[in-house]
Amino acid sequence: MDDGGPLLFLIALAPFIGALLPGLMIRAGRTVCAISTAVPTVIALTMLMVLAPAVLRGEVIQAEVDWLPQLGLSASFFLDGLGLLFASMILGVGLLITLYARFYLSGEDPMGQFYTYLLLFQGAMLGIVISDNILLLLVFWELTSLSSFLLIGYWKHLPEGRQGARMALAVTGAGGLAMIGGMLILGNIAGSYNLTDILQAGDAIRSSEWYLPALILILLGAFTKSAQFPFHFWLPHAMAAPTPVSAYLHSATMVKAGVFLMARMWPVLSGTDAWFYIVATTGLVTMVLGALIALFKDDLKALLAFSTVSHLGLLTMLLGFGTQAAAVAAVFHIINHLTFKAALFMTAGIVDHETHTRDIKRLGGLRHLMPITFLIGTVAALSMAGIPLFNGFLSKEMMLEEASHTDWFSSPYAVPVMATIGALLSVAYSFRFVSHVFLGPVRDDYPHKPHDPPFGMWAAPALLVVLVIVIGVAPFLAEGIVTAAASAVTGADLHPHLKIWHGVTPALWMSVIAVVGGAVLLALHGPLDKIWAAAPRPEAKAIFDRLMAAIVALSRGITEIGHNGAISRYLAIFTAASVGLGWVAYASSGLSAPTRGLLPVEPVIAVGWIMLVVATVSVVVMHHHRFRALVLLGIIGLSISAGFAYLSAPDLALTQISVETVTIMLLLLALHFMPKLTPRESPTGLKFRDAVIALGAGGGVGALAYAFMMRDIETISDYHVANSYEGGGGTNVVNVILVDFRGYDTFGEIIVLGIAGLVIYALMHALLDGPAARRLKNTDFSQDRSRDRHPLMMVVVTRVLMPIALVVGLYIFLRGHNEPGGGFVAGLVVAIALLMQYMASGFAWTQERKRIEYHTMIGLGVVIAGLTGVGSWLSGSPFLTSAYTYVHLPPIEEFELATAMLFDLGVFLTVLGAVMLMLYSLSRIARFAGATVNEGPMDYDPGLKDEQEAER
Amino acid sequence: MHWIILPVVLPALLAPLIGFVMRHDITLARVASVAGTVLLVAVAIGLAVMAADGTTHVYRLGNWPAPFGIVLVLDRLSALMVLLTAVLAMIVLIHAIATGWDARGRHFHALFQFQLMGICGAFLTGDVFNLFVFFEVLLIASYGLMIHSGGKERVRAGLQYVVMNLAGSTLFLFALGTLYASTGTLNIADLAVRIPQIPADEAALVRVAAMLLMIVFAVKAALFPVQFWLPATYANAPAPVAALFAIMTKVGAYAILRVHTVVFGPGVPGTEDLAGAWLFPAAIVTIAIGAFGVLGARRLMPLIAFSVVGSMGTLLVAVAAFSVPATTAALYYLVHSTFAAACLFLIADLVLSRRSSDTLRPQTPTVQNGLFAALFFAAAIAMAGMPPLSGFLGKLLVLDALRAPGIIGWAWTAILAGSLLTIVGFVRAGSTLFWKSTALVTSEPDAADKTPAEVDAAQAPATAMQVAPAMVGLAMLAGLAIFAGPVAAYLEDTSTQLFDRAGYVNAVLSPAEER
Numbered sequence A: 001m002d003d004g005g006p007l008l009f010l011i012a013l014a015p016f017i018g019a020l021l022p023g024l025m026i027r028a029g030r031t032v033c034a035i036s037t038a039v040p041t042v043i044a045l046t047m048l049m050v051l052a053p054a055v056l057r058g059e060v061i062q063a064e065v066d067w068l069p070q071l072g073l074s075a076s077f078f079l080d081g082l083g084l085l086f087a088s089m090i091l092g093v094g095l096l097i098t099l100y101a102r103f104y105l106s107g108e109d110p111m112g113q114f115y116t117y118l119l120l121f122q123g124a125m126l127g128i129v130i131s132d133n134i135l136l137l138l139v140f141w142e143l144t145s146l147s148s149f150l151l152i153g154y155w156k157h158l159p160e161g162r163q164g165a166r167m168a169l170a171v172t173g174a175g176g177l178a179m180i181g182g183m184l185i186l187g188n189i190a191g192s193y194n195l196t197d198i199l200q201a202g203d204a205i206r207s208s209e210w211y212l213p214a215l216i217l218i219l220l221g222a223f224t225k226s227a228q229f230p231f232h233f234w235l236p237h238a239m240a241a242p243t244p245v246s247a248y249l250h251s252a253t254m255v256k257a258g259v260f261l262m263a264r265m266w267p268v269l270s271g272t273d274a275w276f277y278i279v280a281t282t283g284l285v286t287m288v289l290g291a292l293i294a295l296f297k298d299d300l301k302a303l304l305a306f307s308t309v310s311h312l313g314l315l316t317m318l319l320g321f322g323t324q325a326a327a328v329a330a331v332f333h334i335i336n337h338l339t340f341k342a343a344l345f346m347t348a349g350i351v352d353h354e355t356h357t358r359d360i361k362r363l364g365g366l367r368h369l370m371p372i373t374f375l376i377g378t379v380a381a382l383s384m385a386g387i388p389l390f391n392g393f394l395s396k397e398m399m400l401e402e403a404s405h406t407d408w409f410s411s412p413y414a415v416p417v418m419a420t421i422g423a424l425l426s427v428a429y430s431f432r433f434v435s436h437v438f439l440g441p442v443r444d445d446y447p448h449k450p451h452d453p454p455f456g457m458w459a460a461p462a463l464l465v466v467l468v469i470v471i472g473v474a475p476f477l478a479e480g481i482v483t484a485a486a487s488a489v490t491g492a493d494l495h496p497h498l499k500i501w502h503g504v505t506p507a508l509w510m511s512v513i514a515v516v517g518g519a520v521l522l523a524l525h526g527p528l529d530k531i532w533a534a535a536p537r538p539e540a541k542a543i544f545d546r547l548m549a550a551i552v553a554l555s556r557g558i559t560e561i562g563h564n565g566a567i568s569r570y571l572a573i574f575t576a577a578s579v580g581l582g583w584v585a586y587a588s589s590g591l592s593a594p595t596r597g598l599l600p601v602e603p604v605i606a607v608g609w610i611m612l613v614v615a616t617v618s619v620v621v622m623h624h625h626r627f628r629a630l631v632l633l634g635i636i637g638l639s640i641s642a643g644f645a646y647l648s649a650p651d652l653a654l655t656q657i658s659v660e661t662v663t664i665m666l667l668l669l670a671l672h673f674m675p676k677l678t679p680r681e682s683p684t685g686l687k688f689r690d691a692v693i694a695l696g697a698g699g700g701v702g703a704l705a706y707a708f709m710m711r712d713i714e715t716i717s718d719y720h721v722a723n724s725y726e727g728g729g730g731t732n733v734v735n736v737i738l739v740d741f742r743g744y745d746t747f748g749e750i751i752v753l754g755i756a757g758l759v760i761y762a763l764m765h766a767l768l769d770g771p772a773a774r775r776l777k778n779t780d781f782s783q784d785r786s787r788d789r790h791p792l793m794m795v796v797v798t799r800v801l802m803p804i805a806l807v808v809g810l811y812i813f814l815r816g817h818n819e820p821g822g823g824f825v826a827g828l829v830v831a832i833a834l835l836m837q838y839m840a841s842g843f844a845w846t847q848e849r850k851r852i853e854y855h856t857m858i859g860l861g862v863v864i865a866g867l868t869g870v871g872s873w874l875s876g877s878p879f880l881t882s883a884y885t886y887v888h889l890p891p892i893e894e895f896e897l898a899t900a901m902l903f904d905l906g907v908f909l910t911v912l913g914a915v916m917l918m919l920y921s922l923s924r925i926a927r928f929a930g931a932t933v934n935e936g937p938m939d940y941d942p943g944l945k946d947e948q949e950a951e952r
Numbered sequence B: 001m002h003w004i005i006l007p008v009v010l011p012a013l014l015a016p017l018i019g020f021v022m023r024h025d026i027t028l029a030r031v032a033s034v035a036g037t038v039l040l041v042a043v044a045i046g047l048a049v050m051a052a053d054g055t056t057h058v059y060r061l062g063n064w065p066a067p068f069g070i071v072l073v074l075d076r077l078s079a080l081m082v083l084l085t086a087v088l089a090m091i092v093l094i095h096a097i098a099t100g101w102d103a104r105g106r107h108f109h110a111l112f113q114f115q116l117m118g119i120c121g122a123f124l125t126g127d128v129f130n131l132f133v134f135f136e137v138l139l140i141a142s143y144g145l146m147i148h149s150g151g152k153e154r155v156r157a158g159l160q161y162v163v164m165n166l167a168g169s170t171l172f173l174f175a176l177g178t179l180y181a182s183t184g185t186l187n188i189a190d191l192a193v194r195i196p197q198i199p200a201d202e203a204a205l206v207r208v209a210a211m212l213l214m215i216v217f218a219v220k221a222a223l224f225p226v227q228f229w230l231p232a233t234y235a236n237a238p239a240p241v242a243a244l245f246a247i248m249t250k251v252g253a254y255a256i257l258r259v260h261t262v263v264f265g266p267g268v269p270g271t272e273d274l275a276g277a278w279l280f281p282a283a284i285v286t287i288a289i290g291a292f293g294v295l296g297a298r299r300l301m302p303l304i305a306f307s308v309v310g311s312m313g314t315l316l317v318a319v320a321a322f323s324v325p326a327t328t329a330a331l332y333y334l335v336h337s338t339f340a341a342a343c344l345f346l347i348a349d350l351v352l353s354r355r356s357s358d359t360l361r362p363q364t365p366t367v368q369n370g371l372f373a374a375l376f377f378a379a380a381i382a383m384a385g386m387p388p389l390s391g392f393l394g395k396l397l398v399l400d401a402l403r404a405p406g407i408i409g410w411a412w413t414a415i416l417a418g419s420l421l422t423i424v425g426f427v428r429a430g431s432t433l434f435w436k437s438t439a440l441v442t443s444e445p446d447a448a449d450k451t452p453a454e455v456d457a458a459q460a461p462a463t464a465m466q467v468a469p470a471m472v473g474l475a476m477l478a479g480l481a482i483f484a485g486p487v488a489a490y491l492e493d494t495s496t497q498l499f500d501r502a503g504y505v506n507a508v509l510s511p512a513e514e515r
Helices: A005-018 A020-028 A030-056 A081-104 A111-130 A134-152 A159-190 A195-200 A202-207 A211-225 A234-238 A243-252 A256-264 A273-295 A300-321 A324-355 A371-385 A391-404 A414-437 A455-473 A475-490 A506-523 A525-534 A540-562 A567-587 A603-622 A626-646 A650-671 A684-709 A717-728 A733-741 A743-769 A771-778 A792-815 A823-841 A843-847 A854-874 A899-928 A942-951 B002-021 B026-051 B076-098 B108-124 B128-146 B152-183 B188-197 B204-221 B229-236 B239-263 B274-296 B300-320 B324-352 B369-384 B390-401 B408-439 B452-459 B464-482 B484-499 B501-509
Strands: A061-068 A073-079 A884-887 A895-898 B057-060 B071-074
Touching: A005 A020, A005 A030, A005 A061, A005 A073, A005 A111, A020 A030, A020 A111, A030 A061, A030 A073, A030 A081, A030 A111, A030 A475, A061 B484, A073 A081, A073 A111, A073 A134, A081 A111, A081 A243, A081 A256, A081 A324, A081 A455, A081 A475, A111 A134, A111 A243, A111 A256, A134 A159, A134 A195, A134 A211, A134 A243, A134 A256, A134 B390, A159 A195, A159 A202, A159 A211, A159 A234, A159 A540, A159 B390, A159 B408, A195 A202, A202 A211, A211 A256, A211 A273, A234 A243, A234 A300, A243 A300, A243 A324, A256 A300, A256 A324, A273 A300, A273 A414, A300 A324, A300 A391, A300 A414, A324 A371, A324 A391, A324 A455, A324 A475, A371 A391, A371 A414, A371 A455, A391 A414, A391 A455, A391 A506, A414 A506, A455 A475, A506 A525, A540 B274, A540 B408, A567 A684, A567 B152, A567 B204, A603 A626, A626 A650, A650 A733, A650 A823, A650 A899, A684 B152, A684 B204, A717 A733, A733 A743, A733 A899, A743 A771, A743 A854, A743 A899, A743 B002, A743 B108, A743 B128, A743 B152, A771 A899, A792 A823, A792 A899, A823 A843, A823 A899, A843 A899, A854 A899, A854 B002, A895 A899, B002 B026, B002 B057, B002 B071, B002 B108, B026 B071, B026 B076, B026 B108, B057 B501, B071 B076, B071 B108, B071 B188, B071 B501, B076 B108, B076 B239, B076 B324, B076 B464, B076 B484, B108 B128, B108 B239, B128 B152, B128 B239, B152 B188, B152 B204, B152 B229, B188 B239, B188 B501, B204 B239, B204 B274, B204 B300, B229 B239, B229 B300, B239 B274, B239 B300, B239 B324, B239 B484, B239 B501, B274 B300, B274 B408, B300 B324, B300 B369, B300 B390, B300 B408, B324 B369, B324 B390, B324 B464, B324 B484, B369 B390, B369 B408, B369 B464, B390 B408, B390 B464, B390 B484, B464 B484, B484 B501
Parallel strands: none
Antiparallel strands: A061 A073, A884 A895, B057 B071
């Protein structure tokens, strides 16, 4: 049947689109807002009624649109008898609740929000019952959890509302997540996520080895949603929601989602022992336990909540029996429970609204003050008790009938006896609802003088109790929908006959026992209540709260132990992991045979090596003295430079030595602002741990280096050597690699340098604005200051060296392409020359004599390098393609001009600018810390001093 | 053909101009930065269109043939990552400008553009050493952004961030040295040719390199046991920067996907067993750490940061399977979690700039409590993987892809239980921040330690421009969910292309003169 397909989409979408309305229409008033909420519901309900006749004839209406085919998720809907039953309930009760809530909510409550949430919930719930794809069903399933969270927490200033909402979401959310697993397994077994396909694959599913995990996971979802023991505890706490929400979600619709799911999956999952024992037993326990607790609840809504738990248990148990007759009874009871329970909730809401209390102990005698409410409440309660001529009687009889011939672990009595006890308790609390609220003498201590509410408020429950009576008296009227739904549940063609009188059956006797026993129990309620109050029993909320607190504490423990901010620990873990995993990777394979032998160790090398080792060990020992450590670092750097030179890497040696120099100079300057000693932080145990890890890491790196130095390998650098002159125009292959073969890397690296300059500058500004600045200002740096900050000898020597250094820099820059050197080293050399001036004569003096801003120098450097790269686009070549030519100017020899040189200029400028900007930042800090500024090249003018002395 | 390098060159040239020429005028810098980012988005879209037909485009820098020079490689995956970066950058940039974050310290826009350059460069390169270079670029730029506008806690956290990542860089160098010493090349395609030729019993060095590289990338991706830096870094970074960092963890994930698939991946006798075997348990633990962190958080920013850790765990569990369906799921989740994390940070910024601290304790509600609550609710739903936003679909895709026996139990338990803890954590935080606050009727503002101007700013409602970026981010998540089918189809093509090692190698190493 494709005729109704598009309508199904509209039905599914109407509430979601409609959810936009109330939030806006509230601006036109509360009544308009309520009406605008009813509109999408009415539209959806009308379309549903259009489709209903076909469904009742046994047709199934389907509609499908692809959503995520890779996953097997499609937006497909179908409407069969079960879907029709639930959809009508959802929309019908939704309409009544909309009406009821209009009068229930007070002027202070944000009504637009309420109706928006309500419609969102309605859409989600509707989606569950008409989804033809179990993944889509999951989407809607989780949406009901979310929207009900919002509805329960609607009165967000009340702690009960917030806690109830959180608890509901935690429990139903957990179930939902379990169900995701179950559904994925189910779809995997069936080979499709489409419900219609899965319903055909019952045999394959039941015989699969994955059946039990799937069953348990799906049931977890259903049981949490439908508040089955031991997950029942969230439902009473969800009663903190406004009563319309309780009536809608927690009696009529959402809590039935679990029951719906079990009914939906009935043809696939039921019929096994596992199903029977898990589902029927859970249902039975829940039914009895819920009824027992309900009897002793003084809060009207709590009483109804536990009675709902009990009735959901009843439904679960019926589905668990796995027989067709039980399925019919379940479907019928779904309808009946909906009618009387929603009416009861609304009654409780009216009582609360009018008397300002829901405490049964403070009520009584209301029949005189609120006759209409009394009538409605009594009819509904009698139906709940299962008194003949009300619809509750019919389905309860069917339940007892089924229970009477069900064996449980080969015991024929367990189920009937328990079911009778459940029914008996149910009678007791139903009678209590009537007698303790409405009967008895009129009191004069109600918190608020009660009277019947306006028509709008009692209209909805009145309509429901009319249904209670109509179905109770003429049950055949419901046969059509029950037949359609039950056939859909069982997948068989059923023709049940619903009637009031079945003759004198065991069920009738059980009913009689229940009613009489219930009345007796109510009579004894007073003393029993005292015993109940005195008896110790687990309090679900307290357990849940303790559990939650424990999990949170555990989470905090795990999190805060690990993430305690100790960088040394993070590094230790990182290093240990690297060494350990590196070893694992290494040990699980082998090496090719070495192709090289060891070189002889010459005495000079041995001495250098020993120096390096001694210096390194000394750093470890003396690192608390920052200055000494720095000196030792200098030794290490120089040794390494010498090593490079020895191993025929002059370019590296040159670079290393200039980098060393600049770094040590800058560190020296920085050291001035730091404590002379580092704090001693690690106890001995930690030191030992760190030593082990460090030795492991060092040994690992050494072993690695040894392993690859012993082997020859063919590398791409052979190509670089071969093509350096021809393709790159230079004979220094290292430089050609830097500016040409891998100029892009160099481009990145100079940018790193440039950014470093920027970051230091930005950091310096941030620091000087913060608390660090106050500390700087208050630290006295003067006591260990040299009397001669700018010694004459140094000033003179650096002045003389300056031009020489500049020429050397230029020379190194120019020769770079063919001999060791290049822009990077040249930049460092010039930077060192300038650094010397600063050290000799102070920052301010030197600063006055500079021509170009350092920022600009960095920017210019990066831009020049970048534009050199972009320039090659003009000739149609990729970024950084080099070009070179030889030029002959008469007085000097023929020389080469290469674009690579322009690129190198960019490198030069960036390096120089970055170093200088770092120096600038340091000197800013120095001046902030109170260092004085000298105008001249030295602190004193030697000439002037002589004159002064002469005057004296 | 020069399009491919534009995502690097454009910000690389713009950033110095912003930093050095326009540094005295914030408006000028803003205009340039926005213009550059808009261009970047346009270029990224162009690249995605170029890559969409499945061709692997190669850009040979300096016109040197691969593997001797450096190459940039544009395929569906790199195009996707660049596009993601550009769109995210646009969202974050507008937020930073609208909230005035960019003016609270020096050089925000220059560093921002450099950061984009570093990220795009890492996604586009076809050379592992060049990848190192761009890791350095994005590390130093991100450090600058992270400590933007200073503050004791921030600078302290920044130090941890930079030290931890420098340690990672050092290890990167060791790994590259080992790799070069055992193969003689650094080009990814060339490595993909040479490493499979190494017999399985002589692969010790290559295995070490593969393992060390994975640790290096894991540091970036915040994977256990090297995730420690992330929570404090993200929690203390300026919120828009934290939002931008949502893509930084993905750089690590991307690098694992690229290198450990193409170079060391399935079908390579010496190394194929390594990555998956170690990545999987690490990712499982990461999910747990993230989930516990969310639930145990005492402050909002760390809470979000831990949710990022958890999402990285989920992402890498899928990556660890090294199969086309799982990678498709991972990529979907990657796109989703990037926007989800960014949205959360941006929304948190809107809220926290109107509260005196980010401690999860009730305070007098801020202005627009309802709006912020709704935004936070939506973003939290996305992050926790609840419908109707893309997180739920992403989670389903990941779960669906991880069905192999031996994996399924751990993966499903971790992901589903992790989701539950995350949901509960977010619910507790949200209900305290937005609901419990409304119960406080005190009109006493906790403004004792604030200047009048700050109090005014705290009470100012968010402007449309301030809210728009977060909303656009949420719209992305919604779009990702609605168009999940087409998106997943594209991502499936993407991962198929990623696993087509021969196609990649041929495109890069063939002397093809496509220019």
